[in-house]
Amino acid sequence: MKAEGKMVLKSKMKWVGLFGLVLSAISLFVHFLLARFTEEGVSEFHSSITIFPRRTIGESLNFSKTSAMYRRLWGPVRPLESLHPDANPRGYYSDPNSDTNGFIFVRIQGGFHEIRNSICDVVVISRFLNATLVIPELQSTTSSKGISSQFKSFAYLYNEDQFMAALSKDIKVVKTLPKNLKGQRKKKNIPSFKVPYSASPYYYKHRVLPVLKKHSVVELVVSDGGCLQAILPPDLEEYQRLRCRVAFHALRFRQEVQELATKILHRLRAPGQPFVAFDPGMTRDALAYHGCAELFQDVHTELIQHKRQWMIKRGIVKGNLSVNSAKQRLKGSCPLMPEEIGIILRAYGYFWDTIIYVSGGEIFGGQRTLIPLRAMFENVVDRTSLSILWELSRIYGREANLFESNPRSPPTVEEEMKFEAWKTAGPRPRPLPPPPARPKSYNIEGWWGWVAESDNEPDSTVMELRTNAHKLLWEAIDYVICVEADVFIPGFDRDGKGHPNFASLVMGHRLYQSAASKTYRPDRKEVVRLLEEISDHLYHANHTWLMSVRKHLRKRLVDGLLEASTIPKSKSFISHPVPECSCLRRDYAGKSINASTSTPSHSQVIAALGIVHFCPAWMENDLTLQTKDKENEEALDEDDSTSSGLFFRKNNGDHEDLSNKEETQLEDQDEVEGGDR
Numbered sequence: 001m002k003a004e005g006k007m008v009l010k011s012k013m014k015w016v017g018l019f020g021l022v023l024s025a026i027s028l029f030v031h032f033l034l035a036r037f038t039e040e041g042v043s044e045f046h047s048s049i050t051i052f053p054r055r056t057i058g059e060s061l062n063f064s065k066t067s068a069m070y071r072r073l074w075g076p077v078r079p080l081e082s083l084h085p086d087a088n089p090r091g092y093y094s095d096p097n098s099d100t101n102g103f104i105f106v107r108i109q110g111g112f113h114e115i116r117n118s119i120c121d122v123v124v125i126s127r128f129l130n131a132t133l134v135i136p137e138l139q140s141t142t143s144s145k146g147i148s149s150q151f152k153s154f155a156y157l158y159n160e161d162q163f164m165a166a167l168s169k170d171i172k173v174v175k176t177l178p179k180n181l182k183g184q185r186k187k188k189n190i191p192s193f194k195v196p197y198s199a200s201p202y203y204y205k206h207r208v209l210p211v212l213k214k215h216s217v218v219e220l221v222v223s224d225g226g227c228l229q230a231i232l233p234p235d236l237e238e239y240q241r242l243r244c245r246v247a248f249h250a251l252r253f254r255q256e257v258q259e260l261a262t263k264i265l266h267r268l269r270a271p272g273q274p275f276v277a278f279d280p281g282m283t284r285d286a287l288a289y290h291g292c293a294e295l296f297q298d299v300h301t302e303l304i305q306h307k308r309q310w311m312i313k314r315g316i317v318k319g320n321l322s323v324n325s326a327k328q329r330l331k332g333s334c335p336l337m338p339e340e341i342g343i344i345l346r347a348y349g350y351f352w353d354t355i356i357y358v359s360g361g362e363i364f365g366g367q368r369t370l371i372p373l374r375a376m377f378e379n380v381v382d383r384t385s386l387s388i389l390w391e392l393s394r395i396y397g398r399e400a401n402l403f404e405s406n407p408r409s410p411p412t413v414e415e416e417m418k419f420e421a422w423k424t425a426g427p428r429p430r431p432l433p434p435p436p437a438r439p440k441s442y443n444i445e446g447w448w449g450w451v452a453e454s455d456n457e458p459d460s461t462v463m464e465l466r467t468n469a470h471k472l473l474w475e476a477i478d479y480v481i482c483v484e485a486d487v488f489i490p491g492f493d494r495d496g497k498g499h500p501n502f503a504s505l506v507m508g509h510r511l512y513q514s515a516a517s518k519t520y521r522p523d524r525k526e527v528v529r530l531l532e533e534i535s536d537h538l539y540h541a542n543h544t545w546l547m548s549v550r551k552h553l554r555k556r557l558v559d560g561l562l563e564a565s566t567i568p569k570s571k572s573f574i575s576h577p578v579p580e581c582s583c584l585r586r587d588y589a590g591k592s593i594n595a596s597t598s599t600p601s602h603s604q605v606i607a608a609l610g611i612v613h614f615c616p617a618w619m620e621n622d623l624t625l626q627t628k629d630k631e632n633e634e635a636l637d638e639d640d641s642t643s644s645g646l647f648f649r650k651n652n653g654d655h656e657d658l659s660n661k662e663e664t665q666l667e668d669q670d671e672v673e674g675g676d677r
Helices: 002-037 039-047 068-074 112-128 160-166 179-186 201-215 234-250 255-269 284-289 298-313 325-330 338-348 366-376 389-396 413-424 447-453 462-484 502-513 524-533 543-566 586-593 599-609 617-634 661-675
Strands: 083-085 103-108 132-134 172-174 192-194 217-222 275-279 355-358 379-381 487-490 582-584
Touching: 103 112, 112 132, 112 201, 112 217, 112 234, 112 462, 112 502, 160 234, 179 217, 192 201, 201 217, 234 502, 255 389, 255 462, 275 338, 275 462, 275 502, 284 298, 325 524, 338 366, 338 524, 338 543, 355 366, 366 379, 389 462, 462 502, 487 502, 524 543, 543 599
Parallel strands: 103 132, 103 217, 132 172, 192 217, 275 355, 275 487, 355 379
Antiparallel strands: 083 582
């Protein structure tokens, strides 16, 4: 009986335990549903896209938007506030002639910035030759390279309909060649020109135009990111404004890309605070071209040198393989590392919780190069941390699954004969045939495989070609965000051929669209010199050094632009579209002449930029509403007792206590005056 009682008790205990487990499972499931589908849960789910802290960004800053501190960090550049975009024709400008000299078909090779430069140039060439432009073909975006057939060529990146509509009064644009010419192109019977980089208009007038008139069609192959010189003769000034209309109005990204960029931009601004956009410009090609291999270590240095040797063999680089990277860095010929950018931003006064958006399709060295920057700023984000996987996949379109495999070359005739002889040879057992040669695979050995075994770069796999096409979309998203950012700072402004890069195009667009927005143009040579001064105590800078960095960055807001105006624009016009595409506000210019502190600075800037055209009347009316607010803002300058932000220490106020009160007051005065420059 006792045994039976024990069995019953154990059975009851099992049922009680099982019942408890079921209740626990149900409770967990209910809690999951509540957390997932209630309003709080949904907001928490959406907030997980970003990495911002729950505390409101900048709540510890404790300064208003009218303070001198805020204007120093985020406010407009005063001497440039009178500049406004104006790319409309200013003289007689006829509509495109319906009877053109023929069709221009263009194949463009290169990356994002090279494509954008080239499109602007070919539109101008079409207008210059009175030709019908066929929508350009982007070589990086063809379905044969593993990308979706849903989007083809030009439409993979840009909106074709917007492009054609925006240029309807400039040139005649068609989507495809007529059937007869299309057939001739397939047979390669149409004349083709591999046009040189930065060719003069007379090259097209004397060499291309006669062939165009004779054959009614020519094909242009553009490979270096620009096929027309940046500086055109004065009588072709309207063509410069046409370039601006193409770059800043006609070239709109396709809808899916634009929508995702807008979503990411809204998520960046969700905390209600401004943000800084930073483009490192650290690509392997750029580092190899400029001889900056020793900025890295181990395999990264070997990879850069391997690329440089490859460039030397093809004539892209003229120089020695071994270059003293330390000297190149001191000359300002190498990119500023993310750590160096972080140091000068902290020295200028940006707080540790400032939002830093890092752009760029490729950062050589990987995420580890961003570790020092992330240590200085809590909110370092990029497009991947502000979006989810399915959002990025949506812009790619429907792509087929690709399996990385190592295709083997077909056996030679001799090998086939040996195998057949083995099958028919003698009685069994006999030795097995020799195994096939192991396919040469660099993936197993990593980078060292092809760096050590071959002087040539390995052929791109289908997966790598697909990734290269995706980079165009990534950079399109970054481009939109960088143009709209409150502050932009580049790490480098040259690409792997010495031409203006992605950051240069962003600075040109910001100069055109909102010239007064804060765009730092640091002098890399001067920044490296300042960093070398405190190399032994890099993270414990003194007050004098901090002031030197602040004066340099504040000065370069204007001087960097003036320097770009004095250097001949021999590389890219849309990187510096002034004075041809800007106008001066008439009433603002009149008032600035009578102003006190900013009079010399403002007048010198306008004179140096060469802007003499005043904005049209209709634009003046739209801008009149802003005048009173700006006048009131000038009267709100207040002493900035917190302008000496601590370099790298976190505390409640994020400010440093200076022992010398007089020094603090002098600094505050300097910052207030600097805000009005």
